[in-house]
Amino acid sequence: MIEQLAVFSENKPGRLERITRVLAEANVNIRAFHVASLGEMGVIKILVDKTEEAYRALSAYGTVRKMPVVAVRTPDRPGALHTVAAVLAQAGINIENVSGFAISRSEAILVLEVSDVPAAERILTEAEFKILDEGEFEAAVG
């Protein structure tokens, strides 16, 4: 399990500038960034290299939560994401969001927001996927 940050923000000019400035000043590197908005409000999900520092820096200025997500290593080829999705669907686990990184020519890492993190990790492990912890994720993408 690794952690991502979710930041609540109004959907207006200047908000992304501020968030990214705070992270830059804290010397935090961004691995993944996703914006979801609904009218005037939005939630920004961020994966960083130094989660704790980023969380502290962002908390001082705004509303932020840490949330567990599943990082799983897959081969980088057609069908890889499908296999993961099928395993989770079979177990009735919902996928809220996915981001992916190709980390070499043959491998990728999927970061999944799911409805039940422990169950997803157990089921994926049983299906012989490698679940990454914080250190392993950083080593792979850093």
Add this chain to the structure above:
Amino acid sequence: MPDVYDPLETAPRADLSALQLGRLRWTISQAARSAYHAGLFAALRLGPDSVASLDDLRRIPFTEKQHLRDNYPFGLLAVPKDEVVRMHHSSGTTGMAIAVFHTMRDVEHWADLIARCLHMIGVRKGDVFQNMMSYGLFTGGLGLHYGAEKLGCFIIPTGAGNSHRQIQFMRIFETTLLHIIPSYALALLGTFEEMGVDPKTLSLRRAVGGAEPYSEGMRERLQDAWGVPFYNCYGLSEMQGPGVAFECPEQQGLHIWEDSYIVEVINPDTGERVADGEEGELVLTSLTREAMPLIRYRTRDLTSIIPDPCPCGRTHRRLARIQGRSDDMFIVRGVNIFPLQIERVLMSMPEVGRNYLIVIDRDGYVDRLTVRVELTPDAFKGQLAQLRSLQDKIAHALREELLVTPRVELVEPGTLPRQEGKAIRVVDERK
């Protein structure tokens, strides 16, 4: 001399004053049958005999909205419950609600006053009256309905909304008279455009604007666009509903029916009466209300008495157009709202922080109410869907309380303006 519905309309002042005194003494003895007034009079040792002249009215203290709220529901009822044939009610729940009761005689007298008002502006048997005010707990719909019926009007009780149909009805049934909220009358101009209909080609002859104050400039704009005069109507549920005061064809102020109400205008801070012509808060004493008489009731509406006699010949004095409120109540789409109602709903929800802002503006022609709410830091769980359902929950709770649906905007903690001293909670951008 005007063509009056009731000869009282042109009664000499001396006759009116004598009538008022008799009715005031009756009102005091009637009011004493309610728990609230009984207590008040006992404490001050007052009775109908304490009032030998109209001037003695001063000896009775003011009654305010808060007294009605505190004595809800039946503390001001002056007749047995089975004598009540009608009730009207404000929005609001515990601690903020007002119930107003009517006996058969109250309902009949109300109809009579409305008939008098409508007759005054030229309405007669055979007029086709489209009543576009909500029927229900608010007094606007049913209030005008019974008075118009008394005059023999053909009434179309559409209530509000359904704009296309409203216009179709005006064409098919040849509506000659409207009762409508001014901001809705403005909004309908947009519907007319959409439908390719010119309101001036309809059979309309006059309109009555009610439930919310509006400027002379807005009135002129409406009269221009609709091609008919818009007459102002003033009322409040506590005194009956619409028809407490009404414009005559001169359209220079609203005649307040002094056979049914005693008018005072006071300085809202000191409680002292101001001179005729000076602006102050309107205080009313009912003279015919049986189920729930009210004496020296502070309306919180700011106005002045127009000192000169009206060219129409009626001897009941006129009130100037309502200028504003001496409290913080505001009106959206004809519905009265107190910021405190909104605050109480918000504060009962743990997800909401201390700071909120109420913004009222116009979206095109229609009044719009927005409540901007700061979340508590813990309220955010990380998902947009959760924020959306929180937004809906707040809007739903506010709608239950206000009977108007506001837009709710969730904002980050600490982002709403903070002020020194008394917080500004309401920004009204309509002008």
